[in-house]
Amino acid sequence: MRIGFYAPLKPPDHPAPSGDRRIARLLMQAMTGMGHEVFILSTLRSYNRDGDAALERQTAAAAAAEAGQIAAAWETGAVPKADLLFTYHVYHKAADYLGPALKQRCHLPYVIAEPSVAPKREHGPWAAGYAQAGMAIRRADVLLAVTALDHACLASFAGPARVTLFPPFLDPAPFAAAAARRDIWRATLAAQYGLAADQPWLLAVGMMRSGDKLASFRRLAEAAELARDLPWQLILVGDGPERPAVESAFASLGDRVRLVGQMDAEPLAGLYAASDLYVWPAVNEAYGMALLEAQAAGLPVLSVNTRGVPDVVRHGETGWLAADDSAATLAQALRQLLPDAARRSGMALAARRHVARDLSMTAAQERLAATFIRLGLRP
Known part of the structure; x- marks a missing residue:
């Protein structure tokens, strides 16, 4: 299975180390270890630290253009099409503009790992990012919540049927x-x-x-x-x-x-x-x-x-x-x-x-396999 992996906050190949980059790499490692072909869908960052409205508009425009290019390349056969869209870490400061667009145009299953919702950001500087993140979360087929707190919030926001607890993990x-x-x-x-x-x-x-x-x-x-x-x-x-x-x-x-x-x-x-x-x-x-x-x-x-x-x-x-x-x-x-x-x-x-x-790599792979089976995909 070809999995298009996207991390809007910080791409896995970003030069600066961080916990976010570490987890993105672990997710890719886990799915690669399961025998899947995992590729970075895009390195476009949507991180908006200060809630800059102009920056959010620029990100949205850049993402729309890139989504069009990716979809066209798949449709013409220029590059092999993904079988699954997998986005890591979506919230009001790092919304996902690519996943929902490609899901709709290319009719692909769409998973978000570590989404989160902060209702207090619905209004104010991050209103646009909150709205886009919320739309992506509602359109995703499966939401992988890393904590019980996130699970409860996501279940309330998007309904419990699509939310699965997916604890953090590492290779021990x-x-x-x-x-x-x-x-x-x-x-x-x-x-x-x-x-x-x-x-x-x-x-x-x-x-x-x-x-x-x-x-x-x-x-x-x-x-x-x-x-x-x-x-x-x-x-x-x-x-x-x-x-x-x-x-x-x-x-x-x-x-x-x-x-x-x-x-x-x-x-x-x-x-x-x-x-x-x-x-x-x-x-x-x-x-x-x-x-x-x-x-x-x-x-x-x-x-x-x-x-x-x-x-x-x-x-x-x-x-x-x-x-x-x-x-x-x-x-x-x-x-x-x-x-x-x-x-x-x-x-x-x-x-x-x-x-x-x-909390091991093996445990995470078992949870991912169950998620893929739920979507009708090869585990």
């Missing part, structure tokens, strides 16, 4: 391999970063950019300050324009904190496996791919019971979800978890099993 193999070499990684990283191997390692991974990410780093710094009487060392992975602000937030904690910058995939998997607790306040976080990565490597998670985090972390089983993201609540959770190595060890084992069973 590299993280399981790192977990098998935990002692080696811990010794190596302790020497590399000057860490004490006999003290608990706390880990946080995130892009250092303004907005919610910076807010999460600052909240983490506040919680660490409140728990500074406990034995721990904190490793921060990531980089970005707000790195100086992150450094400033943690400055009072001195050498108990290591900012190690961005890391390649293999040593990062090793750091997950070598650490003792992943800690992230998840301020306005949709769900957080790093939470999956940590668990896949056998690292229990301390986060917050908000938005999509409970969809990927099982409270009391694979980690601990604080009732709120206040520094005091997070610090209290640290006081409960850090002294209890046996509890963390049990969570670590459960976390690896949880990802392997429910």
